[in-house]
Amino acid sequence: MALHPALTPVADLVGTWRxxxxxxxxxITSFTYTEEVTFTxxxxxxxxxxxxxxxxxxxxxxxxxxxFRVAGGEAVEFVLAQPTGQTELAEGSLVTEPRGFATELHSRVVNAASAKIVDAxxxxxxxxxxxxxxxxxxxAVGLPMTHHLGSVLTRTA
Incomplete structure (x- = not known):
């Protein structure tokens, strides 16, 4: 199966990262974790x-x-669902770099009635x-935009 042409700018993202x-x-108290993401x-x-x-x-x-969608080669859309009761529609620009790309995605969030409130x-x-x-x-929870998570992942597959 060939990669859809719209995904060419992010083709190297396909795989599993950990x-x-x-x-x-x-x-909250600061914490560490192991993260795994898969783009298929x-x-x-x-x-x-x-x-x-x-x-x-x-x-x-x-x-x-x-x-994860690429629109027009320069815009990225990330549609997400979380078991904590939020859905996110995150959008931003795609910046091509010599060995990959960078993007910053700003979201609109919808919260379930039982979820903690995340505004953006x-x-x-x-x-x-x-x-x-x-x-x-x-x-979230009445606080302004604040750093929450960061990870550095390497390709495993």
Whole structure:
């Protein structure tokens, strides 16, 4: 199956990535985790996305799933669902770099009635060869946009 032409700028993202991460937020104790993300080509103009994290003891922590789309070669759309009761529609520009790309995605968030309130998020992804760096900030529970998570992942498959 050939990669859809719309995905050419992010073709090197396809695969599984894994590595260490660190989380913090003013309302919680800082923590470390292992993160794994998988971007899968399904022959359509989007990649499927699955993210999972584990504590240092190996206990599951968080997961989310969604779709990563490239629109017009320069815009990225990331549609995400989380079991914590949020959905995100994150959009941003794609900046091509010599060994990959970078993007900063600003989201609109919808919260379920039982979920903690997340007003907005910013996700930054940078692909540099076989290293994927992620950063995640959020405005939540009455606080302004604040850094929450960061990870450095390497390709495992």
């Amino acid at each position: 590595g260490p991460g660190r989380g913090e937020y003013p309302t 080509d399904v022959g359509k103009p989007f990649l499927t996305y699955l993210q999972r994290t584990w504590s240092p003891a190996g206990d599951p922590m968080h997961t989310e799933t969604g779709f 998020t910013i996700r930054r992804l940078r692909l540099d060869g076989d290293e994927l760096t992620t950063e995640f900030a959020m405005a």
